[in-house]
Amino acid sequence: MSAAPNIPAPDIRRLTYADLPQVIAIERRAFPTPWSLAMFVLELSKPSGICLAARRYGRLTGYLVCSRYDTVWHIMNVAVAPEERRTGVATALLTELLERVGDPAARYTLEVRQSNAGAIRLYERFGFRGAGTRRRYYQDNGEDALIMWRTPATLNGSLDDVPPYGPAHPVTPTP
Numbered sequence: 001m002s003a004a005p006n007i008p009a010p011d012i013r014r015l016t017y018a019d020l021p022q023v024i025a026i027e028r029r030a031f032p033t034p035w036s037l038a039m040f041v042l043e044l045s046k047p048s049g050i051c052l053a054a055r056r057y058g059r060l061t062g063y064l065v066c067s068r069y070d071t072v073w074h075i076m077n078v079a080v081a082p083e084e085r086r087t088g089v090a091t092a093l094l095t096e097l098l099e100r101v102g103d104p105a106a107r108y109t110l111e112v113r114q115s116n117a118g119a120i121r122l123y124e125r126f127g128f129r130g131a132g133t134r135r136r137y138y139q140d141n142g143e144d145a146l147i148m149w150r151t152p153a154t155l156n157g158s159l160d161d162v163p164p165y166g167p168a169h170p171v172t173p174t175p
């Protein structure tokens with residue numbers, strides 16, 4: 001995918017509490033309404049979640065937070081340091097998530113700002129498809145969220161196994 005020449009693939013490992021100061025620094029540059037430290041601590045404390053850190057030359061370049069609710073994996077947060085974008089960091093994080101879940105029947109969902117064309121393109125490359133909107137989901141500007149799913153059906157071009165009303169769990173807005 002976005003393998004820029006001469007730039008090594010990032011090293012992907014589990015995200016830990018020790019990474020959080022660097023995570024917060026990226027988070028504040030990535031989103032208009034960044035998550036608080038407490039929100040990351042809460043996500044890291046969930047035993048069924050998968051939280052990943054990407055590093056290049058030992059430095060944190062991006063992270064991904066994913067929670068499991070019942071049978072659905074919910075991608076809660078993905079961000080890459082601005083100067084490291086378009087070099088395959090988010091691709092490496094998502095690839096590792098799919099590998100760690102390791103279940104071809106798994107279903108994944110996320111919300112993304114409708115204006116975030118780059119992120120939507122990234123998710124589409126992984127087989128996510130838009131399946132509805134959440135009206136005025138983002139409180140800072142009242143923007144709608146596009147709900148995306150990646151399921152066995154979306155990988156085959158349909159939405160047949162996507163729930164009609166979105167994920168049935170309390171949702172923390174993706175920032």
Ligand SMILES: CC(C)(COP(=O)(O)OP(=O)(O)OC[C@H]1O[C@@H](n2cnc3c(N)ncnc32)[C@H](O)[C@@H]1OP(=O)(O)O)[C@@H](O)C(=O)NCCC(=O)NCCS
Pocket residue numbers: 001002003030031078079080081084085086087088089090091092111112113116117118119121122123125174175
């Ligand atoms: C969205 C984001 C996570 C992408 O991270 P990234 O590491 O730059 O993504 P990758 O390099 O793996 O990109 C893979 C592909 O996704 C698509 N893509 C990613 N960013 C894009 C952009 N800004 N514009 C258009 N396409 C984009 C491209 O198809 C890209 O492949 P290419 O570079 O070969 O064209 C990053 O831009 C970011 O942190 N944005 C701010 C936070 C955010 O919006 N997070 C998502 C919230 S739901």
